[in-house]
Amino acid sequence: MLFPSALGPEILVTGVHKRINDAFQVFDHDLNKTVDVREIGAIVRSLGCFPTEAELLDIIDEVEEPNGFICFERFLPTMSKILMENKFRPIPEDTLLKAFEVLDQQKKGHLEPNELTEYMRQGDEPFTQLEMEEMLSSAVEPDSNLIYYKDFVNMMVLDGER
Amino acid sequence: MKAAILIQGWYRRYMARLEMRRRYTWSIFQSIEYAGEQDQLQLSSFFSFMLDNFTHLNGSGPDLISQLLDPVVDPWLGRETCYELIPVAESYSGPRISFPLSVSHTNSLVNAFKEHQTLHARYALQLLWETKKLLKQMPNIVHMSTSYAKEITICGDLHGHLDDLLLIFYKNGLPSAETPYVFNGDFVDRGKQSTEVVLILFAYLLLYPNHMHLNRGNHEDHIMNLRYGFTKEVMQKYKTHGREILQLFQDVFSLLPIATVIDSKVLIVHGGISDQTDLDFLNSIERQKVHRTNIGPHYRRAVPRKRHRGLSRQDSGSSSSSSSSSSSSSLCSSRTPSCLSPRPCSSPPPPTVPFSVDGLQVPFLDSLASLPPPSPPRVEREWKQMVDVLWSDPKPQDGCTPNTFRGGGCYYGPDVTQRLLRHHGYQLLIRSHECKQEGYEICHGGNVITIFSASNYYEEGSNRGAYVKLGQDLLPRFYQYQVSRTTRKLTLTQRVRAAEGSALRALQEKLFSHRSELLTGFLPFDHNNTGFVSVSEWAQVLETVLRLDLPWRTLRPHLARLAPDGSVEYLSCFDYMGPGLHLPQVTPNLAETLVRYRTDLELIFNIIDKDHSGLISLDEFRHTWRLFSGHLGVALDDGAIDALARSIDFNKDGSIDFTEFLEAFRVVHKLDKDH
Numbered sequence: 001m002l003f004p005s006a007l008g009p010e011i012l013v014t015g016v017h018k019r020i021n022d023a024f025q026v027f028d029h030d031l032n033k034t035v036d037v038r039e040i041g042a043i044v045r046s047l048g049c050f051p052t053e054a055e056l057l058d059i060i061d062e063v064e065e066p067n068g069f070i071c072f073e074r075f076l077p078t079m080s081k082i083l084m085e086n087k088f089r090p091i092p093e094d095t096l097l098k099a100f101e102v103l104d105q106q107k108k109g110h111l112e113p114n115e116l117t118e119y120m121r122q123g124d125e126p127f128t129q130l131e132m133e134e135m136l137s138s139a140v141e142p143d144s145n146l147i148y149y150k151d152f153v154n155m156m157v158l159d160g161e162r
Numbered sequence: 163m164k165a166a167i168l169i170q171g172w173y174r175r176y177m178a179r180l181e182m183r184r185r186y187t188w189s190i191f192q193s194i195e196y197a198g199e200q201d202q203l204q205l206s207s208f209f210s211f212m213l214d215n216f217t218h219l220n221g222s223g224p225d226l227i228s229q230l231l232d233p234v235v236d237p238w239l240g241r242e243t244c245y246e247l248i249p250v251a252e253s254y255s256g257p258r259i260s261f262p263l264s265v266s267h268t269n270s271l272v273n274a275f276k277e278h279q280t281l282h283a284r285y286a287l288q289l290l291w292e293t294k295k296l297l298k299q300m301p302n303i304v305h306m307s308t309s310y311a312k313e314i315t316i317c318g319d320l321h322g323h324l325d326d327l328l329l330i331f332y333k334n335g336l337p338s339a340e341t342p343y344v345f346n347g348d349f350v351d352r353g354k355q356s357t358e359v360v361l362i363l364f365a366y367l368l369l370y371p372n373h374m375h376l377n378r379g380n381h382e383d384h385i386m387n388l389r390y391g392f393t394k395e396v397m398q399k400y401k402t403h404g405r406e407i408l409q410l411f412q413d414v415f416s417l418l419p420i421a422t423v424i425d426s427k428v429l430i431v432h433g434g435i436s437d438q439t440d441l442d443f444l445n446s447i448e449r450q451k452v453h454r455t456n457i458g459p460h461y462r463r464a465v466p467r468k469r470h471r472g473l474s475r476q477d478s479g480s481s482s483s484s485s486s487s488s489s490s491s492s493l494c495s496s497r498t499p500s501c502l503s504p505r506p507c508s509s510p511p512p513p514t515v516p517f518s519v520d521g522l523q524v525p526f527l528d529s530l531a532s533l534p535p536p537s538p539p540r541v542e543r544e545w546k547q548m549v550d551v552l553w554s555d556p557k558p559q560d561g562c563t564p565n566t567f568r569g570g571g572c573y574y575g576p577d578v579t580q581r582l583l584r585h586h587g588y589q590l591l592i593r594s595h596e597c598k599q600e601g602y603e604i605c606h607g608g609n610v611i612t613i614f615s616a617s618n619y620y621e622e623g624s625n626r627g628a629y630v631k632l633g634q635d636l637l638p639r640f641y642q643y644q645v646s647r648t649t650r651k652l653t654l655t656q657r658v659r660a661a662e663g664s665a666l667r668a669l670q671e672k673l674f675s676h677r678s679e680l681l682t683g684f685l686p687f688d689h690n691n692t693g694f695v696s697v698s699e700w701a702q703v704l705e706t707v708l709r710l711d712l713p714w715r716t717l718r719p720h721l722a723r724l725a726p727d728g729s730v731e732y733l734s735c736f737d738y739m740g741p742g743l744h745l746p747q748v749t750p751n752l753a754e755t756l757v758r759y760r761t762d763l764e765l766i767f768n769i770i771d772k773d774h775s776g777l778i779s780l781d782e783f784r785h786t787w788r789l790f791s792g793h794l795g796v797a798l799d800d801g802a803i804d805a806l807a808r809s810i811d812f813n814k815d816g817s818i819d820f821t822e823f824l825e826a827f828r829v830v831h832k833l834d835k836d837h
Contacts, residue, residue, distance in 0.1 A: 018698070022715040022716045023182070023716070025713045025716070026182055026185050026186050026189070026713045026716055027185060030559075031711060032558070041174070041178060042177075042178040042181040043182075044178075045175040045177075045178030045179070046178045049175070052167075091171060091172060095168065096168065096169065099165035099166075099168040099172075100165070100169065102165040103165055103169075119165075119169070120166060120169070122163060122167075123163065123167045125170060126170075127170065127173075131173075131177075135173055137654065138653035138654060138655045138656075155655070156176045
């Protein structure tokens with residue numbers, strides 16, 4: 001899905017390098033081939049990867065400079081490897097919808113905001129307050145105050161595609 | 163449990179994508195904004211060029227240009243009490259003020275503006291007169307102390323955003339001895355309520371001259387106002403006395419102090435500094451008299467740096483080098499205003515000269531008849547010192563380089579900041595001038611703060627506004643806010659989507675306006691005229707032609723279609739324009755010219771249209787065309803111009819409005835083809 005598999009390995013590498021470069025450039029404000037370490041999550045994820053927060057920290061440990069910045073030269077080989085080896089592989093969209101259906105135990109087609117909050121607060125990497133607020137603000141249908149997750153999934157998938 | 167983790171992962175990736183879109187949207191807005199400033203400077207250098215050269219050759223030159231550019235000096239304005247002659251009708255329901263101002267006056271003013279009322283021209287003029295009188299007594303650099311009030315509040319660019327100003331007052335309190343303020347320039351332009359913003363600020367300045375300080379910004383400038391909206395706004399709000407009010411605004415703007423210093427420790431100035439900045443020198447100049455000097459060769463010949471996205475625009479049209487603005491050698495000489503020619507107004511106040519620090523000099527042509535000697539170096543130095551503090555931006559790398567991105571001022575590095583602070587024993591530089599997503603930004607290891615107070619500057623939701631407060635410890639505390647016009651709060655997704663949409667539209671317009679250059683650029687990559695180039699080639703051509711330093715490959719899906727084999731169908735990046743443009747039956751080239759030069763043309767039109775009536779005479783039109791046809795690279799002889807003038811006055815009323823004016827270009831293209 002990422003690149004035509006018919007192409008030879010060299011072209012594959014160049015393609016991957018270009019994609020990384022493109023994503024990196026968006027966050028490189030001063031155009032000096034460095035980005036703030038806090039941007040790395042957005043860069044890795046916008047390249048289509050689904051790392052956990054812990055995996056992200058591992059990446060950062062590997063490439064971070066002492067001053068809190070990430071240099072492109074160090075980031076490129078690490079990130080290329082990730083993409084080539086297809087680590088953190090994308091979770092298919094239908095799985096996402098299924099995940100919501102699992103949470104919706106009574107099969108009502110929607111979730112209550114506090115239900116969703118409770119679920120998202122679980123796991124090794126629960127949502128922060130900020131993430132939770134932001135998610136609710138875009139997921140909750142204002143008139144009914146409910147989360148129609150099918151719509152929400154569609155929105156995430158469509159916006160992600162662009 | 164597993165389901166929850168999966169959703170978390172998905173959502174985090176979704177947010178990352180959103181963040182990416184937010185970032186490039188920001189880059190587009192910023193690049194295009196600064197490219198506009200460059201165009202503006204190019205245009206003004208064109209005017210200087212005309213002055214320096216053209217006028218020598220052509221006997222009618224000086225006269226002609228002076229007709230165009232000399233501001234209308236109305237003797238009526240020289241009289242101290244001119245405003246008293248303006249009657250205020252009984253039926254006027256807006257605020258009435260008298261001087262000296264009291265708190266109830268400023269309150270009624272603020273409340274009236276909240277209710278969308280307008281201050282009567284009589285009061286507006288009187289307020290401006292009083293402001294002018296007061297500002298004349300102010301030094302260039304104002305000193306304040308935190309010992310009189312617990313805290314001083316510093317606000318950045320407002321750009322006519324009245325809602326932001328009112329929100330600041332609501333959160334932080336109205337200006338008073340207990341709540342002193344510094345407003346760091348760029349009160350006007352771009353926003354729709356510049357008049358209200360600046361009148362409120364002036365009113366509080368009059369009420370609390372020791373607790374309210376206003377620094378000048380690069381938009382407190384006559385020519386900037388012509389381009390960026392303030393002139394138009396004033397003329398719309400004051401149908402009868404707009405001209406006089408604008409004239410007074412010009413005077414008052416030129417009298418605004420340049421910088422504020424708190425406790426001899428914190429320097430506050432609109433743009434920043436350069437490695438040449440000499441505060442003692444700046445303090446010694448007569449600020450309102452620094453004007454009509456030329457852009458130094460330094461600025462014109464600036465070597466492009468990496469960070470400078472908008473290098474000089476390539477004027478594809480300006481084939482005639484004789485009047486092209488790129489000829490830097492002609493821009494070196496400066497002129498001093500001459501006092502030889504009598505002005506209609508002989509009253510004591512100095513001739514009302516628009517002081518243009520940004521290099522957008524309005525040439526003062528009353529003095530041209532007797533060409534003055536080249537200016538002494540001091541004048542040039544004064545001008546450069548002013549431009550540097552009003553136009554410069556900080557950069558992360560050491561050193562000081564010309565700000566070719568904006569076209570004026572410089573970029574100063576942490577070492578430059580450090581040196582100046584140390585020299586004066588200061589510890590902090592607070593500046594504005596750049597929009598920041600969070601409303602503020604700290605750089606140069608904490609030595610420089612950028613503060614920007616207009617929220618939603620580029621687009622609804624694009625950025626927060628902020629102000630900063632300093633107490634006696636001089637530790638900055640930031641307060642952020644965002645004005646919301648919609649009742650229902652937009653979600654992040656919706657905000658990003660809206661901003662992205664308008665940024666992309668602006669970018670598509672940019673592409674369209676450079677259509678022919680882009681097509682020329684694609685040619686070497688597409689020998690066989692297939693209409694397809696590789697993505698890399700496509701991105702390279704866009705960058706070479708537009709020089710906006712944007713992540714083109716990331717933006718590609720929004721700008722051009724791909725063929726099944728992955729190559730770019732480059733003509734598709736011009737598809738987006740067209741339906742929105744009301745230019746029926748126009749050749750593509752012309753549409754391109756119109757889109758590209760529309761702001762330049764509007765500015766020129768506004769300058770010619772001295773009384774801002776929205777109309778210019780046929781004669782003025784003829785003169786003007788001769789002037790800038792060279793600039794735009796359209797060569798026409800006198801006969802053709804006359805024919806043109808006659809042909810575009812559609813309604814034969816002897817004057818030309820802006821639509822007709824634009825139409826001239828269409829006609830010219832036809833003439834061009836016939837030849």
